Amino acid sequence: MTTTIKDLGEIELLNRLKKYMSCGQIDDDVAEINTKNKSLLINTDLLVEKIHFSDEISNAKDIGWKCITTNISDLICSGSENITSFTVGLVLPPNTHWKWVENLYEGMLEAMQEFGGEIIGGDCSSGETKMISITAIGEMNLPRLHRGNALPGDYIVSTGFHGLSRLGLALLTSQKLPSEAQLSPELINRAINAHKRPYPALEALKALIACKPESISWRAAGTDSSDGLIESIRGICQASNCQAVLSKTSILKDTDWPKDDIWDEWLLNGGEDYELILSLPKEWAKSLSNKLKSAKIIGFIKEGKPNIFWDNLEKTKIGQSSLFRHF
Amino acid sequence: MTTTIKDLGEIELLNRLKKYMSCGQIDDDVAEINTKNKSLLINTDLLVEKIHFSDEISNAKDIGWKCITTNISDLICSGSENITSFTVGLVLPPNTHWKWVENLYEGMLEAMQEFGGEIIGGDCSSGETKMISITAIGEMNLPRLHRGNALPGDYIVSTGFHGLSRLGLALLTSQKLPSEAQLSPELINRAINAHKRPYPALEALKALIACKPESISWRAAGTDSSDGLIESIRGICQASNCQAVLSKTSILKDTDWPKDDIWDEWLLNGGEDYELILSLPKEWAKSLSNKLKSAKIIGFIKEGKPNIFWDNLEKTKIGQSSLFRHF
Secondary structure, X not given: OOOEHHHHHHHHHHHHHHOOEOHHHOOOOOEEEOOOOXXXXXXXXXXXXXXXXXXXXXXXXXXXXXXXXXXXXXXXXXXXXXXXXXXXXXXXXXXXXXXXXXXXXHHHHHHHHHHOOEEXXXXXXXXXXXXXXXXXXXXXXXXXXXXXXXXOOOEEEEOOOOOHHHHHHHHXXXXXXXXXXXXXXXXXXXXXXXXXXXXXXXXXXXXXXXXXXXXXXXXXXXXXXXXXXXXXXXXXXXXXXXXXXXXXXXXXXOOOOOOOHHHHHHHHHOOOOOOEEEEEOHHHHHHHHHHOOOOEEEEEEEOOOOEEEEOOOOEOOOOOOHHHOOO | OOOEHHHHHHHHHHHHHHOOEOHHHOOOOXXXXXXXXXXXXXXXXXXXXXXXXXXXXXOHHHHHHHHHHHHHHHHHOOOOOOEEEEEEEEEEOOOOEHHHHHHHHHHHHHHHHHHOOEEEEEEEEEOOOOEEEEEEEEEOOXXXXXXXXXXXXXXXXEOOOOOHHHHHHHHHOOOOOOOOOOOOHHHHHHHHHHHHOOOOOHHHHHHHHHOOXXXXXXXXXXXXXXXXXXXXXXXXXXXXXXXXXXXXXXXXXXXXXXXXXXXXXXXXXXXXXXXXXXXXXXXXXXXXXHHOOOOEEXXXXXXXXXXXXXXXXXXXXXOOOHHHOOO
C-alpha cells in the first residue's frame, strides 16, 4: 500500500502528525515554552531535497535523525546541554508516500530520545520539492560558547576526529576517492554511519562543563565542525579577530584512515562532522583533554589579523569547501 | 542592475541579511531569547511560492509584511500581546534578484515596527521554489486563549468583519465574482489592501484584556479567522466539544459589501481574514462589544455534539473552503 499525502488530504495528514507532538498543540496553532526562569537558545535550519538530502543516499528515518541532530549540534556548540523543544515545518509534494513521512518523524523521535527535546508544533504545506525547516530550542547554560570568545594564549581543542562523514558521502554516491586505498570494512562502516547518522557532541559538552578548573571563569569560544574542521577554526579567528596556529601531527585521524597526505583534504575540509571545536584557557583545555579520551589539543590562538597557520608557519589553504556553496 | 543571489554567493547574501537581524546572532548560528521570567508562545508557518504567495499578485514587500503578520495573528489569537522575536528560513532559486530579497525583509521590518518583535536568526538555502519559513515567539499573557476553552452559555464575538481578503484575491487574480455587482472604489481598495496587507487584531486583544470584568476569571476561547469565519467557529466547537448558534443578521459586513445573499459565501468562508473569534462569558462579551466599536456578538455556545446552526435552526454548510486544501 502506497498511501500518498494527496490520498490523505491535509486534515488527515495533520491528524497523523499529531502523535509525534507533545500534547500542548493539538487544538491550537501555537505551542507554549515553559522557560522555568531560564534564557533560551534558538536555531533554525533548512534542509532542501537534492541539496541537503536525497532519497538515493539516505532513507527517511536517517533524514529525520539528521535534521534533528544537526540542529541539536548548533545548540550544543553554543553551550546548551538541555535541548527542550522543536518545531517542524514540512513541505511535501502531493505524491509523497505517507510511509516516508512516518519514517521521517520516527527518525526525528529517535534523535530526541537520544539527545532530548520534543516536537511542540509546526506546519506543513505542499510544494514541488521536499523541504524541512527545523527550529530547535534549548536552555542557555554556562559556558555560553561563542565563536567570538577566543583570546590569544588559548589552546584549541577538538573533541574528536574528522573526515569520516565526507568519506561516507563519497562511498554512498560512488565518488572518486582522493587516492586508491584499501579501506577496512570497519572504516567504511564508520564513514557511512557518520554521514547518515551524525552524532552531536553532547557528552563532550558535559565533560567540558564538568572539568572547568574552579579558579577560572566560564569564558570559552566554540563552534561545531559541521562546515569542516578548518572552516570552524576560521570562524573562530574571524569572530575573535585572532590567529590560529595548528599542529598537523596533533590532528586525530580514525585508526584506519589512509596514511596518504592527499586524504588530509577530507580531514580538514570534509565537513558534516559534528565535533566541538573549542578555544579554551590552557588549564581548562588540559583538563578537558585529560577527562575526555577523544579530545585533543590541536593548536593555539595568538594575536594578529584573522588567519590560520601550521606550526611550521606554512599558511593553510582555507578555501571553503565547495560542498557548502549552496548558490 | 539585477544582482541575483547567485551573483552574490552565500557568504555575501548572509552578510547582507545580517542588517535585518538584532545584533545577537552575527557570529553564531543560534540566537538567545531572554525570557524575563515569562513563558513563551511559539508558532511556525510555511509560505510556499505559488501556493501562499506569488509575484503576480503581491510584490516582495507585501509578501514580507504578510508572512510576518499572519504569524503574529496566530500569537495574538492565543493571547500574546508582546511579540518578541522571529527566525526566518528562506529558500531561494539562484536567479532570485537581490532586490526581491531586500524588499521582502523591508516588508517584514515594517510589520515588526507596527506589531513588535525583531529577527533574531534564521537560515537560507537555494532551492527550485521560493519558500519562507517563519518562527514567531511572543510572551505568554492572560488570557491564554485556546480553541478548547469555550463553555455552554458563552457568547461568540467577532472583532471585525470578514470577506474583504477573499474579494481582494478575486480582484487581483481576475476571478469571477459571486454575482455581477457594482463595487465601490473604496470597497475595491479595502479588499485589495486586506488581501495584500493583513492587519492582525492586536488592538482587539488589548481591548479584550482591558475590559474583563473583575468578578470573572480569565477563561476565554479564541482563534483567528485566517481559515474563514465559519471554519474558526468550527475549530472552537470541535476543540471545546460544543455547538455554536449564530445569528446571520448579527454578522457584520463592510458598509459597501454587495447585498446579494450569494456574496455571503465569501463572508463566511472566504478566509485570510485576521479577526479574533472569541467565546466569552456573557458579561465579558458585552463589555468587549461596548468597548471595541468593531466587535460584535454573533452567537452563543450550547451543549451538544460539535456543530454550527443558524438561530433559525438551519444547519450551516461548513464544508472547508477549497482555498485551504493544500494537497
